[in-house]
Amino acid sequence: MAVAIYLGYLVYRALYTINGEALVFSLAVYLAEVHGFFALVFYYFQIWEIRGRVSPPPPPGLSVDVFVTTFNEDLDLLRQTIRGAINMRYPHRTFVLDDGRRAEVRLLCRELGCEYVTRSTNEHAKAGNWNNAFCQTTGDVIATFDADHVPRADFLERTLGFFLDPSVAIVQVPQRYHNLDSLQHRVNWRSRRMYGEQDVFFNLVMPGKDHWNASFFCGTGAVLRRAALRPHGGLLTGTITEDMHTALVLQAEGWKSVYLNELLVTGLAPMDFSSYSAQRLRWAEGNLKIARLFNPLTHWGLSLPQRICYFASMYHWTTGFAKAVFYLAPPLILFTGQFPIANFDRTFVAVYAAHLVSLVASYKVLSRGTGRLVMDEIFNMANFYTLLVAAWRFVLGSRAGTFVVTSKRGQAAGRNRAVLPQYVLIGLTVASLVWSALGLGFGVTEDVVGAGIAAFWAVYNLGLMVAVAGFAARPVQKRHAVRFRASVPIELLDVPANGRLAVSLDLSESGCTLLWPGDLAANARVSLRLHLGPVAIDCDGRVMSVHGRQRGGWVGYGLRFEHLSPDRVDLLADALYNMAVPELFTRLSQPSWPVRTLKALTGRLSGSLRARPTRHDASLPIRVQSSTGEFLATTRDLSERGLSLISPRPLAVGATVRLVLRSPEGEWSSPASVVRVRPINSAVPDFRTWQVGLRVDGHTNVVALRHALIPEGVS
């Protein structure tokens, strides 16, 4: 219905509202709307029906090769990816494909026990590197990972079962990113919701494509069948997006693809705007180039839905023109007084309102809680110039794209030239608003309604532009390693037993932010015991910064770990990838508030759900005394009646435990009964944790503790 209303709107626009006095401008805006119509039709076609897959058990006896491609990535980063690849549970051989020809990578491979493959040239970039290894190996299937994409131990177990179907050539899993402070993530810790720019693609579009057997290889986190690639000598070359190109050709040949929407690999998203834009430019140019070489609408072998799905993927990269028109239109109206729409009357407003409401409602419904319009618009603003450049190069055929490796580290915001178009737009929009205000104020013009509408539109766009400029101007990432928001209990071993308990606010392989009630001098050395789920690591730390005393007497400290042996670093990394990452993604997967409210309301009405007291996020170290012994845990949230915590042990529902919380204000202790236990989905048994819900016995108001025990900033 939304599509029909949109179509009706376009017909009305064409018949009654094309402004002959500003014909070029009016047609440009109209064509941009027509472009949006097709984008919507393609989008809805792809996500109308989405396919959920159940992973079959892996067949025994498959010969599996694992390729880790690298060019210039840091060794620390590569080390954890290689370890992740080696530690996958199905029998396999791991190959590191180093296009950087680095001796230190060869040594690393020798140390970790995998094979090193390199070549003398960098011909065809990543695809060439991959094909070089393809020719030297023999596995039936090949799992492939970028240097920053760390697979879970169960990656192969979850994906290989699909190859029981002999026509399956590709199994792709979503690309998730564990650096949640990246440019393309927005996290609301209070509502436990995360926005990732690619969520719509990986949660809706790919499962939707999978319904039509049109999901494609995304370059990393995939398993490919050798027999399908052998006639081509590996991945197809000739474009800079070898992944989609290869998938398209294989599907035209009759091979099937599978998309398994499970968190099985996590990587690093671009941290700065330049890297982000360079990556998007590569994707856009690559996709558009495929359209030139291998037009899915006309090429033999594809089914009609596959043609539409692939064409839709390519069409997506042409939105730059339409967006540029929408961003430039308000300044143009405000500067010139020319309006792209004639007959801007009540009828038009009614037609437009119906179109807008149906558009937003249908988007929300079909997005199934994933799509967020404003965030999507912000990223459209971030990408418009990149896509414009890509489309322009495509039209002119002026320059062959080059493969640019996405930087895994941020760069200085001051050098962020990629955001220049947005700055220019900001200047232009502000200037147009000022110009229009001057014109109205001095009586040069008098179209208050027209100027008002254009000003509203301009201010909305300006908000998007400022948001993008804000992303781009973020402080430089100084830390070498990604800091995970992981709250684990930490003991300060030099301190008497009753006051040594602290908690981390974040954690990386090289340091953490520690919260402890006592005083530590800057540059002081401390002995620590990190409780990483069921595993404890002793190490030294140095106080690099003191964040100051907070309410409740807690003090934040920036710590750097010292003298950590490679084994300890690896153990810490294992804990982060196998415990902190699943916990993070579980924690941040709350449904949106309308869905939550609706669920609570229907539950209450049907009587199946009781009113639940408000939960307050709080990460505190807590000592749990149970019948099986005493252990340390971290609280996740508190409510009036109880609390939930992340436990390294699976407590039984109904069991009674004693909780002991210590703070600068004193000690609190209470019996509590276990009411809920949920395992957190970790692939490694050693790092399995549980989310435990506890009801505090007696009349203690646990929330009252929050004020006494929890400093600001802990939540």
Add this chain to the structure above:
Amino acid sequence: VSGRVVALILVLVAGELTVFYWKNQDVILLNRPSGTLVLDARFPDAARAVLARERVSRRMVERVADVARQRHDHALRVDALERIVSSAPDDARARLRLAEALRDAGRFDEAERVYRQELEIVDEGGGR
């Protein structure tokens, strides 16, 4: 970075103000108080320039007509009111003011024609 961007935008706006002033000196002059404009020798040229514009607000044209009346510059007053009438042909009050201005300018035939037209409209429109 944001400080530099803000500074650049301020420079841009300053430049824009300069351009606006340069392009719209006539309109800016007409925004002065009427009492000042009556005595200002630059008024006729500025008013003619404003009336020559393809697009200008009615408020500005009204001001030209008003100041021209005070200066007894009937030709200019008539030009301004003709501009108003042409942009708002249904405005009876404007037509009457035009007829009055034509009369004051000694253009009685034209004034009479406008009065008569207005009377015909009133008869047809039922005493509007």
